[in-house]
Amino acid sequence: MTGLQRGGAAIVGAAESDLGQVGEGLNPIDLMAQGIARALDDCGLGLGDVDGLLCASTQSRTSGLSLSEYLGISPRYIDTTILGGSSFMFHVAHAVAAIQLGLCEVAVIAYGSTQRSVGRRQASVREVNPFETPYRPFLPSTAYALAASRHMHEFGTTREQMAAVAVAARQWALLNPVAWEKKPLTIPEVLNARMVSYPFTVRDICLVTDGGGAIILTTPDRARSLKKPPVYVLGCGQAITHANISSMPDLTITGALDSGRQAYAMAGLTAKDIDVVELYDAFTINPILFLEDLGFCAKGEGGRFVEDGRIAPGGELPVNTNGGGLSYCHPGMYGLFLLIEAVRQLRGECGDRQIDDAETAIAHGNGGVLSSQSTVILGTPATV
Amino acid sequence: MEQSPLAIYQSHLDKGELAYQWSPVAERAVFYPRLVCPFTGSTLLEWRVASGLGTVHATTVTHPQQGEPYNVALIDCDEGFRLMSRVEDIAPEAVSIGMRVRFRVHRPSGDKAGDEPAYPVFFPAEAAA
Numbered sequence: 060m061t062g063l064q065r066g067g068a069a070i071v072g073a074a075e076s077d078l079g080q081v082g083e084g085l086n087p088i089d090l091m092a093q094g095i096a097r098a099l100d101d102c103g104l105g106l107g108d109v110d111g112l113l114c115a116s117t118q119s120r121t122s123g124l125s126l127s128e129y130l131g132i133s134p135r136y137i138d139t140t141i142l143g144g145s146s147f148m149f150h151v152a153h154a155v156a157a158i159q160l161g162l163c164e165v166a167v168i169a170y171g172s173t174q175r176s177v178g179r180r181q182a183s184v185r186e187v188n189p190f191e192t193p194y195r196p197f198l199p200s201t202a203y204a205l206a207a208s209r210h211m212h213e214f215g216t217t218r219e220q221m222a223a224v225a226v227a228a229r230q231w232a233l234l235n236p237v238a239w240e241k242k243p244l245t246i247p248e249v250l251n252a253r254m255v256s257y258p259f260t261v262r263d264i265c266l267v268t269d270g271g272g273a274i275i276l277t278t279p280d281r282a283r284s285l286k287k288p289p290v291y292v293l294g295c296g297q298a299i300t301h302a303n304i305s306s307m308p309d310l311t312i313t314g315a316l317d318s319g320r321q322a323y324a325m326a327g328l329t330a331k332d333i334d335v336v337e338l339y340d341a342f343t344i345n346p347i348l349f350l351e352d353l354g355f356c357a358k359g360e361g362g363r364f365v366e367d368g369r370i371a372p373g374g375e376l377p378v379n380t381n382g383g384g385l386s387y388c389h390p391g392m393y394g395l396f397l398l399i400e401a402v403r404q405l406r407g408e409c410g411d412r413q414i415d416d417a418e419t420a421i422a423h424g425n426g427g428v429l430s431s432q433s434t435v436i437l438g439t440p441a442t443v
Numbered sequence: 444m445e446q447s448p449l450a451i452y453q454s455h456l457d458k459g460e461l462a463y464q465w466s467p468v469a470e471r472a473v474f475y476p477r478l479v480c481p482f483t484g485s486t487l488l489e490w491r492v493a494s495g496l497g498t499v500h501a502t503t504v505t506h507p508q509q510g511e512p513y514n515v516a517l518i519d520c521d522e523g524f525r526l527m528s529r530v531e532d533i534a535p536e537a538v539s540i541g542m543r544v545r546f547r548v549h550r551p552s553g554d555k556a557g558d559e560p561a562y563p564v565f566f567p568a569e570a571a572a
Contacts, residue, residue, distance in 0.1 A: 189449055189562075191527045194562075195507075195515070197507070199507060201505050201515050204505070205515070205517055236496065254512075257503050257504045257506075305475075305527040324482040
């Protein structure tokens with residue numbers, strides 16, 4: 060993004076809160092606070108160091124107030140931008156800007172959701188749209204299914220190719236001890252699962268879990284003195300193309316094309332230079348779209364690209380190494396978890412799922428119904 | 444006080460018409476109806492009535508946990524605007540991209556009729572001949 064400095068801030072702490080189905084009575088602010096405490100411990104900073112707070116939740120209209128009160132802080136810089144699951148990538152760009160301008164020095168980005176415990180209807184209140192609601196779209200699934208129908212029509216993408224995305228995610232999840240799903244998954248099992256909105260069965264669709272977490276950013280100077288190697292923000296980009304699927308300009312081209320270009324330009328990198336790829340996989344069509352739009356393959360080639368285990372463990376391009384929203388965890392707005400996994404990969408903390416010699420990572424967030432796209436490119440100290 | 448675009452749209456539907464807006468500055472159709480043109484920022488928007496003919500742009504069959512599966516589609520109207528709707532009179536899985544369709548007004552019936560406004564649906568254009 061124009062105006063942001065490559066490597067102008069670094070992620071120094073990253074942690075999940077409890078995930079999956081959390082203890083009875085825990086609320087989203089509890090999970091944000093738990094994630095923040097763990098992320099502070101991860102880098103050796105304390106709550107007293109935090110002067111920037113960024114957070115988003117669908118269960119708390121004024122989460123910035125609630126979280127500040129809970130933590131007993133009055134942050135100099137506060138930002139509760141909410142644009143769906145990609146919100147946290149937007150937060151990274153805003154945190155880098157705030158740190159660069161001196162509006163704050165230690166910024167925390169936090170998320171929490173108890174949508175599994177309280178039910179999706181409670182966690183995310185449905186908004187009535189007189190131009191869509193009468194047709195009973197099961198949102199967001201129906202909207203993504205409409206986009207998938209165009210990809211299948213224009214490029215011959217198949218249900219089996221989309222199922223390969225779910226199978227790869229499951230293979231990665233089996234290497235992640237905290238992943239929700241614990242059993243292997245096959246392509247026929249995806250295809251024969253309960254149909255939700257054609258072409259998607261329930262196995263083409265992200266999980267419904269609880270969960271939260273936090274990441275901590277600070278200046279490059281301060282980052283170098285902390286517990287773990289800094290993970291630098293090399294590039295950021297963002298694009299909003301629509302809110303409702305009927306207004307999406309082209310159902311097969313997402314705003315990731317634009318957000319990716321901005322992030323690559325800022326980072327001085329291209330898709331070929333990226334070692335670890337974390338893409339928001341709310342539905343199996345998503346990674347296919349984003350692999351195309353972020354330049355890992357040509358437009359229309361995404362279905363063929365994901366066949367034959369290319370994005371699975373041992374494949375040519377590691378994608379969604381934590382098991383993704385499809386098999387690891389998806390509390391509703393998943394973007395923060397992509398950033399946490401990218402940080403851990405670049406620090407070499409990922410155990411059985413660690414990518415060798417990972418120096419660069421892309422974490423791409425999606426929000427709404429392919430509506431908001433935000434890309435963050437991260438790098439190890441060797442990349443700055 | 445300005446009448447809401449939704450109320451004007453709805454009053455056309457009550458007369459059996461599918462209305463949309465036209466931006467004379469952008470020379471483009473605007474849908475859904477609004478107070479400000481998304482292409483120019485102008486508040487100058489004219490109301491027009493569509494021919495009712497369109498083409499299926501995207502389609503899915505949504506399977507509720509209870510009840511029968513149903514079609515949800517995006518329709519490109521010949522006047523150059525797109526809307527969400529459904530295609531009726533054929534099996535939901537028989538609706539295909541590129542199919543020519545024609546508009547009619549769906550007026551909700553049953554207990555809640557009267558509370559629920561009319562809305563546009565489509566059916567295969569060939570069947571109308």
